Each structure stands twice: as C-alpha cells, then as structure tokens.
Amino acid sequence: MKTTLLPLAFGLALVLGACGGSSPSGGKTLADCPEVLTVENTSSGPVDVLHIDRVKDTLDVPLSRLLDDFRLVKLDNRDEALTKGYPLMAFGGYFIIGGGMNEPCRLFDKDGRYLCTIGNTGQGPGEYTFIYDAQLDEDNQRIYLMPWNTKNLLVYNMQGEYQRPIPLPTLVPKGVFTVDTRQQTVTVGMLPFNNIEGASVVWQQDFEGNVLHRVDAAPYSVMPDFSNEIANTDNVPGVFDFTIQYWEVKEDTLFHYQPEQKRFTPMLTLQKPGENMIHSYLELPDHYLMDVILQLQQRETDHSIQTFPSRRVCVLMDKHTRKGAFARFYNDLIGLSATIDAFFFLKKGHFAYAIDPGDLLLQVEECLASGKTYPETRARLEQLKASINPDDNTYLFVGKIKQGAKL
Numbered sequence: 001m002k003t004t005l006l007p008l009a010f011g012l013a014l015v016l017g018a019c020g021g022s023s024p025s026g027g028k029t030l031a032d033c034p035e036v037l038t039v040e041n042t043s044s045g046p047v048d049v050l051h052i053d054r055v056k057d058t059l060d061v062p063l064s065r066l067l068d069d070f071r072l073v074k075l076d077n078r079d080e081a082l083t084k085g086y087p088l089m090a091f092g093g094y095f096i097i098g099g100g101m102n103e104p105c106r107l108f109d110k111d112g113r114y115l116c117t118i119g120n121t122g123q124g125p126g127e128y129t130f131i132y133d134a135q136l137d138e139d140n141q142r143i144y145l146m147p148w149n150t151k152n153l154l155v156y157n158m159q160g161e162y163q164r165p166i167p168l169p170t171l172v173p174k175g176v177f178t179v180d181t182r183q184q185t186v187t188v189g190m191l192p193f194n195n196i197e198g199a200s201v202v203w204q205q206d207f208e209g210n211v212l213h214r215v216d217a218a219p220y221s222v223m224p225d226f227s228n229e230i231a232n233t234d235n236v237p238g239v240f241d242f243t244i245q246y247w248e249v250k251e252d253t254l255f256h257y258q259p260e261q262k263r264f265t266p267m268l269t270l271q272k273p274g275e276n277m278i279h280s281y282l283e284l285p286d287h288y289l290m291d292v293i294l295q296l297q298q299r300e301t302d303h304s305i306q307t308f309p310s311r312r313v314c315v316l317m318d319k320h321t322r323k324g325a326f327a328r329f330y331n332d333l334i335g336l337s338a339t340i341d342a343f344f345f346l347k348k349g350h351f352a353y354a355i356d357p358g359d360l361l362l363q364v365e366e367c368l369a370s371g372k373t374y375p376e377t378r379a380r381l382e383q384l385k386a387s388i389n390p391d392d393n394t395y396l397f398v399g400k401i402k403q404g405a406k407l
Contacts, residue, residue: 030316030407033057036324037317040269047253047266048317050290050324052277055315057325061407062332063342066284067351067399072333072384073112075393081106081114085354085394089347091136095396096143097354099131105145107136107160112396116160118143126154126162133176133232135348140181148226149173153186167209170196173224176232178240185212187259189232189242192217193224202242204259213259220244234348235284235401241267245280254281254288282343285403288317289327291343314343316407327407331397334367334381340397351399357392361385 036054039046064070075081075097083106089096092110096118099105105118119126133146142163145154150172152165166186168175174191189202199221203214222228222244229245240257254268268288270279282289295311316327329342345353355363364385367373373381388395 028057028059030059030318030323030325031321033059033323033325035322036315037322042266044264044266048268048288048319048322049271050268050288050315050317051271052292052315055324055326059316059325059327059407060330061316061327062330063340063351063397063399064332065407066329066342066402066405068402070333070351070397070399073110073396073398075108075112075396076114077393078114080117081108082393085356085396087131087134088345088352088354088396089134089136090350090352090398091348092138094136094138095352095398096134096136097394099128099134099145101130105131105134107143107158115158118145118156118160119154119162126156126165128154132174135177135179137179137181142179142181144177144179146172146175146177150175153177153179153188166207169203169205169209169211170199174226174230176230176242178232178234187240187257189230189240189257191226191228191230191244192221194221195224201244202240202255202257202264213262215257215264222246229280231280231282233282233346235282235346237285237349239283241281241283243281247278252279254283282346284346284401284405286319286405287407288319289343289346290315290317314341318407333397334363334377346401349401351397351401353397354394355397357388357395358390360395361388361390364388 034054034056036051037048038051040049083097084103085097087099095108097106097108102121104120107115107118109115119128121127121129128145128147130148131145132148135144141158143156151168153168154165155163157163172190173193175188177186177188179186184207185204187204192199192201199217200214201217201220204212206212227247231243231245233241242255242257244252246252253266256265256267258265268281270290278293280291291312291314293312299306314327315324317324329340331340342351345351364381368378368381
C-alpha cells in the first residue's frame with residue numbers, strides 16, 4: 001500500500017467557518033504582544049529567527065484591517081465561464097482562474113465578467129495540463145503561465161492567444177517566476193530536483209533563455225518528489241521572496257533573491273524548541289506569517305495511506321517591532337466570527353478566495369441564525385442571501401494587501 005502526503009493546504013478551512021463562538025481580541029493588537037523575533041548573524045547576513053515558545057497571545061484579525069477594497073465578486077454565469085475557482089490569482093483589474101488538472105485558465109475582469117480562455121489543456125503548442133504559477137502584465141498586454149514541469153514559460157496576449165514562449169535553461173518542476181518586460185528579464189525559482197544536471201534553485205535570465213545570474217541548486221536539492229512545494233508570494237514590490245516548503249522535517253528559510261547584487265539573502269527562519277515542526281512562510285509588506293503544523297493525521301483509503309495536517313497554527317509577526325502572536329483571520333464581509341485561513345490566499349499583492357455559491361449561502365444562513373451579527377451586518381447578509389442562487393458560478397472574496405497595515 002502506498003503512503004502519500006497531501007499538499008500543505010489540504011485539510012484547512014477552505015470554506016468560511018461557522019458563525020458564532022469567537023469574538024475579536026478586545027482591541028488588542030500586535031503592539032500589545034511580546035517580542036518573538038531575534039536576529040542571528042550568519043555568513044550570508046543577519047536573519048530573523050522566530051521563537052515560537054515566546055508566542056503567548058492569539059489575535060482575531062478582521063481581513064478588512066489587512067486589505068484595501070475588500071469585496072465580494074460574483075463570476076459570470078455564462079457556460080464558457082463556469083469554473084471551480086481554483087487555482088485563483090488576482091492581478092489588479094483581472095483574475096486568472098483555473099489551470100488545474102484538465103481545466104484551462106480563464107481570464108475575468110475585476111467585476112467577474114468572463115473575457116477569454118487562455119490557451120487550452122493538452123500537449124500541443126500553447127497547451128498545458130497543470131499550471132503552477134502565472135503573471136498578468138496589463139501594461140504590455142501579456143499573460144505568462146508556468147506549467148508544473150516545463151522547459152518553456154508560456155506567453156499569451158490578453159485575448160488568450162498563444163505567443164512565442166520564453167525558453168528556460170533546464171527542465172523546471174514547479175517553477176515560480178516574475179517577468180520584467182522593461183528589462184526583458186525573467187526571475188525564476190524552482191523545486192530543485194537532484195537529477196537535473198546543471199540545475200539552479202533561483203536564477204535570472206533574458207527572454208532568449210540566457211542565464212544572467214544563478215544560485216546553484218546543490219545545497220538545496222531534493223529527491224524528485226512533487227509532494228514538496230516552493231513559494232514566491234510576490235506581495236512586496238520589488239522583492240523576489242523564495243521558500244522551499246518541505247514535507248519532511250528540515251531546516252529551511254525564507255530568502256530574498258537579489259540578482260542585481262548577486263545575493264541570495266536569508267530573511268526568516270524558525271527556532272524549533274523540542275519537537276520539530278513542519279512549517280511554511282509568507283511575507284507581507286510590513287509583516288511575516290508562518291504556518292506551523294503541530295499535528296499530522298493519517299487516513300487509509302483503498303490504495304494508499306494519506307497523511308494530512310490535523311492541527312496547525314498561524315503566527316503573525318511585525319517586521320519592525322519584532323512582536324508576534326497567533327492569528328485567526330475573520331471574513332468581516334460576513335461577520336467577525338466567520339473564520340478563514342488567509343495564509344494560503346495572500347499572493348501577488350492580493351487576497352483572493354473562491355467559494356461555491358451553495359457553501360456561501362449556507363455560511364450566510366448560519367451567521368443569520370446565530371443571532372450574533374451586528375444590525376448593519378445583518379441587513380447586508382439578508383440582502384446577500386436573497387441574491388444567491390446555488391446554481392450560480394463561483395463567488396470570490398478579493399482585496400488588495402495594504403501598505404502600512406496596522407494589525
């Protein structure tokens with residue numbers, strides 16, 4: 001019987017939590033919490049170290065405190081627009097949705113109107129089977145897609161039509177990237193399989209595939225196992241943050257890659273007292289978030305034993321004051337007690353979360369039945385409830401990550 005590890009996001013609250021039972025943190029903010037970060041000097045420079053045993057408080061954080069223009073978007077109901085809503089990425093005035101197994105990417109505008117299908121699924125030119133990362137360049141009218149296992153970065157115009165691709169120097173499993181059209185460069189990070197000759201873990205190249213600067217993969221290499229993940233959250237302008245998220249318990253770090261200075265700089269790591277903990281990082285303009293798995297659980301199926309997180313926490317840290325706390329984020333478009341795991345939906349400078357209309361309707365009804373909503377919230381929820389049809393296309397909760405957010 002095969003044993004498998006499910007992706008890190010599996011088992012989390014991927015729908016809004018039930019209304020009631022919790023309340024905001026009595027006005028407490030990070031400023032009221034203890035310092036949890038120290039600085040450790042390394043050969044590569046100073047790095048922030050989280051001491052999780054110093055984290056004492058739990059903050060209830062409304063998402064509106066973190067986001068600008070936080071709103072609910074209903075997607076177009078036309079047949080060609082129907083989507084499961086995952087993967088989902090927000091880019092200013094657009095959404096790219098799809099790119100999962102056998103589902104093409106679709107382009108929507110900020111109001112949820114379907115614009116086009118981007119390429120298609122398959123194995124021909126401009127086709128793909130699974131997309132790992134994407135970028136939309138509105139100024140230059142280009143869309144870039146990175147398939148899971150590829151030798152080319154795929155390029156499309158804003159009508160979804162295939163353009164000349166950008167060649168990559170090696171096979172790239174699970175690649176993340178940023179395109180700078182003005183400089184004609186691409187910065188790439190990948191899951192560094194140890195069987196790829198001449199592999200880099202991150203590098204910068206031109207549009208012809210010529211490598212301009214690279215960081216050798218050898219110190220970071222892993223067995224060819226797609227259960228591991230990488231991340232470039234791209235939430236801080238001008239910063240290429242990079243992390244390898246190992247399923248095995250292993251020391252790791254959040255890095256900044258600065259090709260102009262030829263630096264791969266460590267920024268944040270976890271000091272693990274006692275038992276080791278699987279964890280992953282997320283960077284915001286003024287804060288760090290760390291997802292920490294405290295307990296794993298196994299579930300047996302007919303063909304395999306699947307391991308997934310059954311208990312985890314999110315640690316919120318202020319980069320400037322070095323203070324931190326456990327954080328629970330609330331979707332206050334519905335009510336302060338509608339919890340949501342924001343960690344996995346903060347990317348590309350936005351929060352973007354998709355929900356099935358039936359699930360949304362259920363959550364709204366539960367919040368209304370709880371009797372714990374404010375009068376102004378209740379009126380808004382009653383109006384929302386009346387507008388939802390379970391046969392609708394997917395709904396999105398979206399917002400832009402604030403600069404200088406006070407948490």
